[in-house]
Amino acid sequence: MTTPTAESALAPSDAVLDREETISRDELEALQLSRLQHTVAYAYDRVPLYKRKFDEAGVHPTDLRELSDLGKFPFTTKEDLRLEYPFGMFAVPQREVARIHASSGTTGRATVVGYTKKDLADWAKLVARSLRASGVRPGMKVHNAYGYGLFTGGMGAHAGAEALGCTVIPISGGQTERQITLIQDFKPDAILATPTYLLTIADAMMKQGIDPASTSLKYAVLGAEPWTEEMRHELETTMNIKACDIYGLSEVMGPGVAGEAVETQDGSHIWEDHFRPEIIDAFDPTVVLGDGEPGELVFTSLTKEALPIIRYRTKDLTRLLPGTARPAHRRMGRITGRSDDMIILRGVNLFPSQIEEIALRIPELSPHFQLELTRPEGQRMDQLTVKIERRESVTVEGSATAAKVLQQQIKIHVGSSCTVDVVEPGSLERSNGKLRRIYDMRPKA
Numbered sequence: 110m111t112t113p114t115a116e117s118a119l120a121p122s123d124a125v126l127d128r129e130e131t132i133s134r135d136e137l138e139a140l141q142l143s144r145l146q147h148t149v150a151y152a153y154d155r156v157p158l159y160k161r162k163f164d165e166a167g168v169h170p171t172d173l174r175e176l177s178d179l180g181k182f183p184f185t186t187k188e189d190l191r192l193e194y195p196f197g198m199f200a201v202p203q204r205e206v207a208r209i210h211a212s213s214g215t216t217g218r219a220t221v222v223g224y225t226k227k228d229l230a231d232w233a234k235l236v237a238r239s240l241r242a243s244g245v246r247p248g249m250k251v252h253n254a255y256g257y258g259l260f261t262g263g264m265g266a267h268a269g270a271e272a273l274g275c276t277v278i279p280i281s282g283g284q285t286e287r288q289i290t291l292i293q294d295f296k297p298d299a300i301l302a303t304p305t306y307l308l309t310i311a312d313a314m315m316k317q318g319i320d321p322a323s324t325s326l327k328y329a330v331l332g333a334e335p336w337t338e339e340m341r342h343e344l345e346t347t348m349n350i351k352a353c354d355i356y357g358l359s360e361v362m363g364p365g366v367a368g369e370a371v372e373t374q375d376g377s378h379i380w381e382d383h384f385r386p387e388i389i390d391a392f393d394p395t396v397v398l399g400d401g402e403p404g405e406l407v408f409t410s411l412t413k414e415a416l417p418i419i420r421y422r423t424k425d426l427t428r429l430l431p432g433t434a435r436p437a438h439r440r441m442g443r444i445t446g447r448s449d450d451m452i453i454l455r456g457v458n459l460f461p462s463q464i465e466e467i468a469l470r471i472p473e474l475s476p477h478f479q480l481e482l483t484r485p486e487g488q489r490m491d492q493l494t495v496k497i498e499r500r501e502s503v504t505v506e507g508s509a510t511a512a513k514v515l516q517q518q519i520k521i522h523v524g525s526s527c528t529v530d531v532v533e534p535g536s537l538e539r540s541n542g543k544l545r546r547i548y549d550m551r552p553k554a
């Protein structure tokens with residue numbers, strides 16, 4: 110039950126919030142502490158890896174007396190999940206595992222995650238909460254273009270939209286022409302997709318002579334890859350929609366670990382009744398940073414049964430900010446990138462999102478770009494080439510000046526020298542889901 114005052118102050122009057130969305134920070138932290146104490150003991154008792162790690166670190170679940178004691182416990186990494194492949198991290202017998210998802214495993218073994226029936230219900234509730242925060246309401250038609258299958262995006266978003274009371278259109282990713290037909294025929298109110306895939310859809314509409322701003326779509330809930338405020342502006346104006354962020358990762362749950370409120374559009378609120386976030390120094394993980402300080406995001410699950418996760422190092426770089434639309438739940442700043450996606454070019458750190466931010470401020474250039482890293486024969490220096498499509502309306506001559514501007518702006522704001530190659534509209538690979546931005550063609554050491 111929600112108190113009418115809290116609800117009317119926090120969200121449009123037609124939204125009924127979960128009680129946990131409106132509680133005070135003190136109440137939330139008390140809930141976190143009791144759930145955390147339970148989770149570390151549960152993980153220690155049921156998952157041999159946690160017992161081994163805690164024992165090696167000389168900590169015991171009873172050492173967790175206050176929230177800051179969490180810092181005494183060891184981290185969990187993707188490597189741990191890989192080593193325990195496939196089911197070594199599960200804390201319940203297999204018959205209690207209702208569903209399994211896995212990461213694509215393009216680099217090394219897949220990481221496998223499992224859910225009990227209660228985990229699935231909690232997950233659906235949190236995705237529903239995220240979608241509602243982003244403007245989606247019961248009764249709306251939701252076009253779900255996240256990929257279905259082992260990836261958590263499709264089924265996670267699907268269950269959340271259903272739990273909210275929406276009519277779900279489970280199209281999955283790809284088959285862009287068909288997506289466009291269904292958007293025109295079924296007239297959905299909201300679309301769920303990666304930001305770059307929504308861009309692919311908008312682009313394909315324009316090619317077919319359909320104005321992307323003319324569809325029935327009013328809301329988009331976008332995530333699974335980093336995106337910028339500039340990309341939000343691009344999508345909102347071309348499609349005449351409100352676009353909000355949704356964040357999550359399979360090891361922690363899937364989509365819906367955090368979601369953004371449409372009335373503030375100021376970063377995703379982490380649902381802290383289910384996850385305790387920390388920010389650490391990515392280079393010295395013993396240092397836990399304060400709110401507002403940028404670093405690597407770490408999560409501990411508070412309610413998960415099949416796969417409790419303690420201090421999971423996400424490699425996502427961001428910072429924690431105070432709650433706004435949901436005051437007790439802290440927000441995360443935009444993910445600037447992943448520590449393992451960082452390009453180090455002649456000593457300068459660079460993320461694709463920085464290029465996106467700069468390029469989209471130059472009107473002649475489109476949001477379609479990729480970054481190529483090479484090391485020319487006989488040279489010791491790496492070379493970065495930004496390949497970017499010019500806008501359809503811009504001539505080749507017109508784009509030459511834009512290329513120079515982009516090159517200069519990258520030098521000024523990022524500190525890297527690069528080559529900019531403006532290419533024909535439609536010539537770069539389009540996204541079907543998570544878009545690959547970096548093409549590393551340097552000889553392998």
Ligand code: DLL
Nearest residue numbers: 262332333334335355356357358359363364425444
């Ligand atoms: O991408 C879950 C998801 C599906 C989230 C649909 C949102 C929507 P994974 O495949 O395990 O899970 O990838 C997780 O994707 O660690 C981030 O690096 C990135 N990521 C996810 N959401 C965002 C976001 C899903 N909103 C990894 N902004 C994470 C930036 C994101 N990066």
